[in-house]
Amino acid sequence: MARLFRRKDEAPKRSLWQRFKDVAFTDVSVLFKGVDEGSLETLETLLIESDFGVTTSLALVADVEFRAKRGEVKTEAEFRGALAQGIEAALRKGNADPTLLRATTGPTVVLVIGVNGAGKTTFIGKLSAQFKKEGKKVLLGAADTFRAGAIDQLRVWAERAGVDFVGGAPGSDPASVAFDAVDAGMTRGADIVIVDTAGRLHTSDDLMTELRKIHRVIMKRLPDAPHEVLLVLDGTIGQNALSQARTFSAAVPVTGIVVTKLDGTAKGGIVVAVHEALNVPIKFVGLGEQIGDLEPFDAGDYAKELVEA
Numbered sequence: 001m002a003r004l005f006r007r008k009d010e011a012p013k014r015s016l017w018q019r020f021k022d023v024a025f026t027d028v029s030v031l032f033k034g035v036d037e038g039s040l041e042t043l044e045t046l047l048i049e050s051d052f053g054v055t056t057s058l059a060l061v062a063d064v065e066f067r068a069k070r071g072e073v074k075t076e077a078e079f080r081g082a083l084a085q086g087i088e089a090a091l092r093k094g095n096a097d098p099t100l101l102r103a104t105t106g107p108t109v110v111l112v113i114g115v116n117g118a119g120k121t122t123f124i125g126k127l128s129a130q131f132k133k134e135g136k137k138v139l140l141g142a143a144d145t146f147r148a149g150a151i152d153q154l155r156v157w158a159e160r161a162g163v164d165f166v167g168g169a170p171g172s173d174p175a176s177v178a179f180d181a182v183d184a185g186m187t188r189g190a191d192i193v194i195v196d197t198a199g200r201l202h203t204s205d206d207l208m209t210e211l212r213k214i215h216r217v218i219m220k221r222l223p224d225a226p227h228e229v230l231l232v233l234d235g236t237i238g239q240n241a242l243s244q245a246r247t248f249s250a251a252v253p254v255t256g257i258v259v260t261k262l263d264g265t266a267k268g269g270i271v272v273a274v275h276e277a278l279n280v281p282i283k284f285v286g287l288g289e290q291i292g293d294l295e296p297f298d299a300g301d302y303a304k305e306l307v308e309a
Helices: 016-024 028-033 037-049 054-069 076-092 120-133 148-161 174-188 205-221 239-251 270-278 299-307
Strands: 108-113 138-142 164-167 192-196 228-234 256-260 282-286 294-296
Touching (some): 054 270, 076 270, 076 299, 108 120, 108 205, 120 148, 120 282, 120 294, 138 148, 164 174, 174 205, 205 239, 239 270, 256 270, 270 282, 282 299
Parallel strands (some): 108 228, 138 164, 256 282
């Protein structure tokens, strides 16, 4: 897996472990005379600052302390290993399978939701390119009809990825476009239909009503669809992403989370916080704007990346 917090041509970001060393000690070996109260308080503060949330941060610190008391944390490597194992365990709790759900018959329909600016359309373009590379026939539906620019942007991604496209006129009914996209996917024998949606402020009741309508209309055309409802969150906005996640999941049944822009942050704890709050698996992480800058999520790799020296 690629480095999670930088593109290949960027300098490395400082890991959680490196930040811990900088704040806690001038001589890291001091720690390994025994994990003390001061070092655990420092770790707790850094975890909270890294957007893990209070509950998860306390649980991770308690786990490290427990392991230390059992004599399992005596070296730097053991400390990092204990913390990584705790993070990975948190990401594997509950509903944590990152595998994309697929239709048993007919096209798999993926509904993509999230606020404007989170990277929905870019994610759709990159995901469609991956499906195309797998030999799948893909169709994109531009149901964000409130912005003409969103329709044009998705059309450009469709052309770039070499996949089919269905769009409506700016201002037309988004649910009708979603219906037409699913209908076209069924008629044309598509394997995958991906539907983009509007993303005005997540506090907008009108937006949530619209998303519920889109979900109902898709289900009406294809009873077991959408097979995936992927919520795209901007990884740089911290706890605001958690607020967005709760609001969107209250409106429609979110089946997976996509966290974008992780090349721009050295924190990354919000991934754990969102998973634990919603009990929804993280399915992808976005690393940049290029068509290949999308990684299927792996809890073990992610945890190691957070604490890598």
